[in-house]
Amino acid sequence: MPFLSTPLTLSATGGILGSAWVSGSLASLSICAIPALLQCGTTTEGLLRGWHLQYSRGLAHIPTTAAVIGLNYIYLAYHHHSLGLEWRGYATAAFTNLMMAPYTFAIIGATNNKLLGALSGTGKPLTESVVRMLMEKWSKLSAVRVLMPLAGAILGLWNLLQ
Numbered sequence: 001m002p003f004l005s006t007p008l009t010l011s012a013t014g015g016i017l018g019s020a021w022v023s024g025s026l027a028s029l030s031i032c033a034i035p036a037l038l039q040c041g042t043t044t045e046g047l048l049r050g051w052h053l054q055y056s057r058g059l060a061h062i063p064t065t066a067a068v069i070g071l072n073y074i075y076l077a078y079h080h081h082s083l084g085l086e087w088r089g090y091a092t093a094a095f096t097n098l099m100m101a102p103y104t105f106a107i108i109g110a111t112n113n114k115l116l117g118a119l120s121g122t123g124k125p126l127t128e129s130v131v132r133m134l135m136e137k138w139s140k141l142s143a144v145r146v147l148m149p150l151a152g153a154i155l156g157l158w159n160l161l162q
Contacts, residue, residue, distance in 0.1 A: 012076055012090075012160045018069040019097060019153035023146050025062055029054055030143040034135055044128040048119040051135055055112070063101060066149060070098040073156060080159070089159025093152040100148050108141045 037050040073094035080087035104112075111134055117123015118131065126134070 008076065008079060009160075011072055012156060015069050015072045015076065015090075015093065016153050016156040016160065018065060018072070019093065019149040019156060022062055022066050022069065022097070022100075023148075023150040023153065025058065026142060026146045026149070029058055030139045030146065034139040034142075038132060038135060044126070044131050045119075047128070047131050047135060048115060051115055051138070052119050055115075063104075066097045066100050069149070069152065070094045073097065073152065076156075076159075086159055086162040089155040089162070093155040093159070096148045096152040096155065100145050103145060103148070107144075108138065111138045111141065 033054045034051065037047060037054070040046075040050075042050065071094070073090045077087040077090035077094060080090060114123060114126070115131070115134055115138065118126040
């Protein structure tokens, strides 16, 4: 590992830990929270409210955190490039963290909209079986997002150790 200034080392460490934290947050939603809601034997409205609570909590911190981490990795890539050091791991880590937003809009957005519409009453009313199916689909699609910041953490660590 080349000598790095303390701010760069702290920035890289923060990016790596932040990426891992976002990955863990997403994993807890997909692997723990949603399956637990589906097993609790509640009503359709209870399922929708439980999903919405988890969705809202994730929406409150995960996108912003991932964006800040992505920008941090961009800063690290730029600075390392200007010093003639390996920078591609940080650049790719930035990409993997920032790709969560387009993935969410493009791949999970329709499922989100159906569940949100059913909860608010502005969308098509959904039966319990359809809500369960949509929540299971949401959980699986969201589980793919776990890999994006996890890859960012691995790439950031790899680049730090170069």
